[in-house]
Amino acid sequence: MLSVLIIAFLVSAPKLKIEYNGKSYKINCQIIDKFTYLSLKDLQPVFDFTVSENTKTKRFVLKFKEKDIILIPDNPWIKLGDKILNLPLSSELRGTELYVPLPMLNKILEYFLKKNIKIKGKKLIVYETGIRIKKIVIDPGHGGKDPGAIGHNGTYEKDIVLKIAKLVTKLIESELGVKCILTRDKDIFIPLNERTKLANDEEADLFLSIHCNAARSRRHHGTEMYFLSPAKTTWARAVEARENASLKYETPDWEDKVKGILWDMAQTEFLKESNTLSGKLLKSILESANTKDRGVRQANFFVLRGAYMPACLLELEFLSNLKGEKRLKTKEFQKQLAQGILKGVKEFKEWYEERMNK
Ligand SMILES: [Zn+2]
Numbered sequence: 001m002l003s004v005l006i007i008a009f010l011v012s013a014p015k016l017k018i019e020y021n022g023k024s025y026k027i028n029c030q031i032i033d034k035f036t037y038l039s040l041k042d043l044q045p046v047f048d049f050t051v052s053e054n055t056k057t058k059r060f061v062l063k064f065k066e067k068d069i070i071l072i073p074d075n076p077w078i079k080l081g082d083k084i085l086n087l088p089l090s091s092e093l094r095g096t097e098l099y100v101p102l103p104m105l106n107k108i109l110e111y112f113l114k115k116n117i118k119i120k121g122k123k124l125i126v127y128e129t130g131i132r133i134k135k136i137v138i139d140p141g142h143g144g145k146d147p148g149a150i151g152h153n154g155t156y157e158k159d160i161v162l163k164i165a166k167l168v169t170k171l172i173e174s175e176l177g178v179k180c181i182l183t184r185d186k187d188i189f190i191p192l193n194e195r196t197k198l199a200n201d202e203e204a205d206l207f208l209s210i211h212c213n214a215a216r217s218r219r220h221h222g223t224e225m226y227f228l229s230p231a232k233t234t235w236a237r238a239v240e241a242r243e244n245a246s247l248k249y250e251t252p253d254w255e256d257k258v259k260g261i262l263w264d265m266a267q268t269e270f271l272k273e274s275n276t277l278s279g280k281l282l283k284s285i286l287e288s289a290n291t292k293d294r295g296v297r298q299a300n301f302f303v304l305r306g307a308y309m310p311a312c313l314l315e316l317e318f319l320s321n322l323k324g325e326k327r328l329k330t331k332e333f334q335k336q337l338a339q340g341i342l343k344g345v346k347e348f349k350e351w352y353e354e355r356m357n358k
Pocket residue numbers: 141142148149157210211212243
C-alpha cells in the first residue's frame with residue numbers, strides 16, 4: 001500500500017499550457033488529493049508578479065505593482081493587502097518550490113489582475129472575473145408552418161416578431177456591444193425546446209422570446225411581460241395555452257406533453273432576475289412605444305422552460321386589436337418597440353452586473 005502511494009506521489013502531472021498576452025508558457029503542476037496545484041515559480045513570469053521568500057518567517061511575499069500578498073506554506077490563510085482570507089486548500093511546498101491550489105491562485109489573480117483561470121484539458125484558460133452579460137439569445141416566436149396569432153387583416157405574428165427581433169439584435173449589438181443570436185432569422189419552423197436548447201448550448205446570459213398577443217375580444221390592447229412560473233390568473237393561463245399551442249405543430253399529443261412534463265426547475269433559480277428583467281422591459285417599452293400597461297405576469301410557457309438564464313416572454317401588442325395590428329405593421333412602431341427592448345436590456349444589464357459583482 002505504501003509503495004503504491006509513493007509511486008502515485010512521484011508521478012508528476014503533465015505540464016499545463018497557458019497562453020497569455022500573446023506568449024505561451026508551460027506550468028508545472030501536481031495533483032494532490034485529486035486537486036490541481038500549480039507552481040508559483042512558473043506562474044510568476046506569466047502574470048508578471050514577483051515572489052520572494054522570507055526564510056526566517058517562512059512566508060512568501062507576492063508583489064504586483066502596489067499590491068502585495070502573503071502566503072504561508074501548508075496554511076490555508078492568505079493575506080491580500082489588509083484582508084485575510086481562509087481558503088479551503090493550503091499551498092504546498094515540494095522541495096523549495098511552492099505549489100498553490102487553483103482556488104488560491106484565483107484569489108491571487110483576482111486581487112492582482114481581476115482575472116481567473118480555469119483548467120480545460122491540458123490548457124489553462126485565462127478569463128476576466130466579474131459577471132457580465134455578454135450574449136443574448138433572441139427568439140422570434142413561431143415561424144414556418146406555425147403562424148402564431150393572425151390579425152383580422154391577415155397579419156401574421158411570425159412575420160412581425162421576426163422583423164422586431166432583427167431590429168433588436170442590431171440595436172443591442174451596436175449600442176451595448178453584446179452579442180445576440182437569433183433562434184431563427186427567416187420564416188422557418190423551430191420546435192420550442194430547440195430554442196431554449198440553443199440558449200443553453202450557447203451559454204447565453206439572457207433569453208428573450210418575442211411575441212404579439214391575441215384575444216377573442218378585439219378590445220384588448222397593450223403590452224404584457226411574462227416570466228416563467230405556474231400561471232397565476234385565468235388570463236395568464238389563456239395566453240400560456242395559446243403560445244404553448246405551437247407544440248401542436250411538433251407532436252400530435254401536445255396537450256399531454258404540456259400537462260405531463262414535470263415542472264422544470266431550471267428557471268426557478270432565476271425567478272427574481274426574470275421578474276426584474278420583465279419589469280424593466282415593460283417600463284421602457286411603455287415609454288418608447290406608448291402602449292397600454294398590462295403588467296408583468298407569470299405563466300408556464302413551454303419555450304421558457306429549461307432555460308438556464310434569466311428569461312422573459314414579451315407580448316408586445318395585440319394583433320387581434322385593429323389599431324394594434326395596424327401599428328404593428330408600421331416600421332415606426334416596430335422601431336419604437338425595439339428601442340424599448342434595448343433600453344430595458346440596458347437597464348437590466350446594469351442592475352444585474354452591479355448586483356452580481358458586489
Ligand atoms: Zn406568440
